[in-house]
Amino acid sequence: MFNLNLFKNIGVPLHLFIYIIFPCAAITQTLNLDFIKKIENSLNARDLEFIRKNFKDYENQNIPKQFSKIIDDFPNSKWKIERLTSNFKNKDILRIKVSGEKKINGEINILESNFDYLFSIVNGKIDKGIIKNLFTTIRSDDKKIDIDFKIPDKVLTGSKYDIDIILNKPLEEEIIAGAIKPHQMNSFFEQEMTLEPLVSGGIFKMTRAPSKPGVQIWSGIIAHPEGMITFTKSIDVVDEI
Secondary structure, eight states: OEEOTHHHHHHHHHHHHHHHHHHHHTTOSSOOHHHHHHHHHHHHTTOHHHHHTTSOHHHHHHHHHHHHHHHHHOTTOEEEEEEEOOOSTTOEEEEEEEEEEEEETTEEEEEEEEEEEEEEEETTEEEEEEEEEEEEEEESSTTOSOEEEEOOSEEETTOEEEEEEEESSOOSSSOOEEEEEEEOTTOOTTOEEOOEEOTTSEEEEEEEOOSSSEEEEEEEEEEETTEEEEEEEEEEEESOO
16 A cells, blocks of 8 residues: 555645635735735735634634644645635635646656635625635656646536546556555545556546545656656536526
8 A cells, every 4th residue: 555645745734724824815805916916925924813813713723823734734835826816605715826837756746736716705705615626736757747637627426427647658667656546635645555566658547526526636646767747636516507
């Protein structure tokens, strides 16, 4: 069994990032670009005081500890925040990008994460936030591995769909191993996963969406002579597209 400790490095930054950003954004009914920039700057400057004063009591107690974890995992992590045009009534969307790196066992591991956050503002506070289009990778291969991730952003309830992780230049003699597994939100960080040889040059899986709307998360790992890639992808499960 291969314990995916690196998934802690995936999960903590994303979970923490949502805690830090969105209650701050909720203090105003108008999400102007200047305020969004202040949030971005405060995160990049590790300005906990700016964060604390915009949070409720519960978050005030947890943010400093959680923020310290992400800095420990990726000391030079950087955030970028962009407001998107929303097609949903009374809802806003922020596009979030977080990147960082850390040396583990002599190898540089690069974090790249992108996701959108859809939310409402009610009485000056964030309400009913939803993560969409989450895609996170941690790579130790310096992007030497030519790989494509073909995982849909959205699928219909109960429908069949394909997940393809394609190695465009599979090795003939070296063994490449990998695995992929579905998870519920925030449930996969302590899971174990069995790596198996990838004789077909990647991971190719047909699966079925849950019968109820929601979010399905897939996480996986590729072990390659050039390095290792862990990934997490969210899929919206909807009644209609």
